Amino acid sequence: MGKIFRETKQRAAILATLRIAEHPLTPKEIREQAADHAPGLGIATVYRNIRLLLDSQEIEALEVPGHRTCYLLPRSNQRAVVICRKTNRVRLAEGMDIKIDHDSLPEGFQPEEIEIYIYGQFVDED
The missing domain is CATH 3.30.1490 (Dna Ligase; domain 1)
Incomplete structure (x- = not known):
């Protein structure tokens, strides 16, 4: 589970948001909650970082049939x-x-x- 990218303020805010989340979050929920720590955080940046964090296995997807994909720590x-x-x-x-x-x-x-x-x-x- 090694990092393959440089750390950014946006990525740190996304990870911090998932660490304190009480439940798995959708990309929209991640953006809304992480924006407190990374003002101006856009949804495209959230999706880009989700892909990187999934690739490095720092987060995982929770795919529930018939629902939006949510994300959480492993x-x-x-x-x-x-x-x-x-x-x-x-x-x-x-x-x-x-x-x-x-x-x-x-x-x-x-x-x-x-x-x-x-x-x-x-x-x-x-």
Whole structure:
């Protein structure tokens, strides 16, 4: 996970934003939140930096079927994703222990990554 580019104020602001984020962020959310630390940060700069950070594995994409791609710092290869049908917000269910019965998988199949999608609504969000 070595850096292949020089550090910029914009990239530092994007990484800092993802470090403190309470949930995976869309490019628009990254731009809005990182702009506090990098005034004038444009969406094209955010996308360019996302590509660089993905290439260097400093961030990862969270692709939820039917939703916008969100970005976050690298996590475990097991995760449960919570999607609010009312607001379309995507969150990670932190600390959820995902266990798979390997005997129920097809013979010879070796899982590499596990993602579980849980759909519902947050009752306290608008």
